[in-house]
Structures are given as structure tokens and as C-alpha cells.
Amino acid sequence: MKINMERQWPEPKDGEPRLHIKERGNSPVTPGGWISCSERMPAQDDWILIYSKHGEYMAGQVQGEYVELSDGTLSWLGNALFWIPLPEPPQEVNQ
Numbered sequence: 001m002k003i004n005m006e007r008q009w010p011e012p013k014d015g016e017p018r019l020h021i022k023e024r025g026n027s028p029v030t031p032g033g034w035i036s037c038s039e040r041m042p043a044q045d046d047w048i049l050i051y052s053k054h055g056e057y058m059a060g061q062v063q064g065e066y067v068e069l070s071d072g073t074l075s076w077l078g079n080a081l082f083w084i085p086l087p088e089p090p091q092e093v094n095q
Helices: none
Strands: 047-052 057-063 066-069 074-076 080-085
Touching: 057 074
Parallel strands: none
Antiparallel strands: 047 057, 047 080, 057 066, 066 074
8 A cells, every 4th residue: 555655644546636635724613513633522432423634434432542433443533633423323213
């Protein structure tokens, strides 16, 4: 895997640039509801979606300095740039 040394992340396999990634702004909360980790970290046991400095999205539950993912592995929150709380699961409608 080739590493982009200016940005320190792996390049996509197809060689296309990551034009969809935007630079971090000054706002701790982006218009879509994303919260900058440099401004505020999620609380213990919160269920969140994170966007990492490696361009990955991961969902799980906060466990100290980590997010426990659905497969039971841990991802260090230090790699997260932004996070957003997960919505409540849908409620079954009885008809």
C-alpha cells in the first residue's frame, strides 16, 4: 500500500485522489452534526460513529480511550478526527 507522505494516509487502491476529504475547519461542530475531537470527546458508554485520520468510518461504544467495535475489537480514539452520536434504533411499528 502506498502512503501519501504529505497527508500520512494510505492512497486509495485505484489511485484516485481523496477529493471528498475536506480540511478541518475552526468550528467544533460541522453542519452535519459532526463534533471535532479537538474540541470535545464523547462520554463513556456513548454509541458513536467516528471519522478517523486514516479516512475510515467506525461505529461502536466508547470504552475509556477506545471505541469497542461490533466485532469486539478496540479502536483508539486518538485516531479520531470527528465523531457523532448514533441515532436511536428504529422502533417496530405494530399495525
